[in-house]
Amino acid sequence: MTQYVFYFLSFLAILSALMVVFSKNPIHSVLYLVLTFFAIAGHYVLLNAQFLAVVHIVVYAGAIMVLFLYVLMLLNLNVDAEPVKKNWVKFAGVLSGGLLMLTLVATFHKAETMPLIQDNPEIGVTANLGKILFNEFALPFEISSVLLLSAMIGAIMLSKKDTKK
Amino acid sequence: MGTLQAIPLNHYILVSVILFSIGVMGVLLRRNAIIIFMCIELMLNAVNLLMVAFSAHHGDGSGQVFVFFIMAVAAAEVAVGLSILIMMHRNTNTTDVGFLNKLKF
Numbered sequence: 001m002t003q004y005v006f007y008f009l010s011f012l013a014i015l016s017a018l019m020v021v022f023s024k025n026p027i028h029s030v031l032y033l034v035l036t037f038f039a040i041a042g043h044y045v046l047l048n049a050q051f052l053a054v055v056h057i058v059v060y061a062g063a064i065m066v067l068f069l070y071v072l073m074l075l076n077l078n079v080d081a082e083p084v085k086k087n088w089v090k091f092a093g094v095l096s097g098g099l100l101m102l103t104l105v106a107t108f109h110k111a112e113t114m115p116l117i118q119d120n121p122e123i124g125v126t127a128n129l130g131k132i133l134f135n136e137f138a139l140p141f142e143i144s145s146v147l148l149l150s151a152m153i154g155a156i157m158l159s160k161k162d163t164k165k
Numbered sequence: 166m167g168t169l170q171a172i173p174l175n176h177y178i179l180v181s182v183i184l185f186s187i188g189v190m191g192v193l194l195r196r197n198a199i200i201i202f203m204c205i206e207l208m209l210n211a212v213n214l215l216m217v218a219f220s221a222h223h224g225d226g227s228g229q230v231f232v233f234f235i236m237a238v239a240a241a242e243v244a245v246g247l248s249i250l251i252m253m254h255r256n257t258n259t260t261d262v263g264f265l266n267k268l269k270f
Contacts, residue, residue, distance in 0.1 A: 006172050010180045017184055017207055021191035026199055033203050036184075040210050043180075046172070047221040052229055056213075059236050064206065064243050071247050072199060075254050090194060097190030104182040109175065123226045132226045133233070144237045151241030158248040 006046060013039035026077055030068050037061050049124035177218035184211035198250050198260045202243070209239050 016035040023029050037060045044053035071077075122128060133141060184207060191204030213232045220228025254260055 003172060006176070010176075013180065014183055014187070017187045020200075020203055020207065021187060021194060026197060029200055029203060033206065036207065037210065040214055043177075043214055044217055047217050049217050049221060049229055052217060052232055055233065055236065059240060060206075060210075064240060067243060067247060068199065068203065071251065075251070075260070077197075077199065077260060085194070085196060093190060093193035097186050097193060100189055101182060101186035104186070105179065108178045108182065111175070111178070123221065123224060124229060128226055129229055129233070133230050136227070137230050137234075140234060144234055147241055148237060151244050155244040155248040158245065159251050 002046060005042070009039045009042045009046070012036075013043070026072050027069070030065055030072065033068075034061050034065050037065070044124075047124070048121045051124055051126045051129050174218060174222050177215060181211045181215035181218075184208075184214070196261050196263050198253065198262050201262065202246055202250070206239065206243070209235060 013036050016032040016039065019032040020029045020036065023032060037056065041053045041056045041061075044050075044056060188204045188208035188211065191207065192201050195201055195204070213235055216228045216232050216235075220226065220232075250260060253265065257264055
């Protein structure tokens with residue numbers, strides 16, 4: 001049963017990722033990317049990482065994609081105004097992406113993955129992750145809050161109108 | 166737990182590699198800066214998925230905490246990047262990355 005769910009979610013994620021790249025309208029790209037994120041959240045649930053699944057949906061589908069949609073509609077980019085690339089540039093892009101995929105698959109498909117060391121289904125629940133986060137990773141956690149603050153100030157400074165000129 | 170044993174780790178590697186390559190392909194193919202941003206998000210998510218898979222298979226929660234940090238950095242990156250994009254659109258009236266070629270030698 002879980003295998004079928006896994007294959008369905010993988011198929012959904014890959015298909016909608018392809019649609020992100022190949023759809024003409026940027027709004028459609030954003031919506032397909034939301035679909036990809038939901039499929040990845042489903043993968044997290046399958047991997048017993050419930051906390052990350054919820055955070056993924058809240059942060060990505062809830063915050064980041066809404067920001068993308070806001071910018072798209074603010075700049076009125078939902079019309080297709082993208083100039084067409086030359087055919088050989090498209091071919092080169094697909095070829096190099098395909099070659100990268102081929103190389104990575106050929107590298108990893110014979111990889112000896114380690115057997116399960118410790119089969120603990122409780123690892124992804126919020127309590128355990130919180131213990132790890134606030135014991136071992138307390139300093140990076142605080143630094144990331146500074147990062148978010150500086151990103152917020154930087155975004156405001158960048159998008160403010162220049163009144164001096 | 167039957168969930169982990171039912172799906173080998175190799176399959177997760179395969180899915181992540183395919184998603185990552187699609188992201189790379191999108192960055193190379195598209196010229197709209199917003200789509201390029203979305204493809205970068207796609208690549209970040211492929212890596213996140215692989216990291217969670219490894220973390221669950223090894224019974225170590227540190228990988229999932231690391232994914233949490235990656236999400237925080239991605240949120241900051243998107244906020245700054247989109248404001249740069251708004252500035253770019255305000256100054257050049259386009260989001261075509263081919264238009265900004267002043268740094269090209």
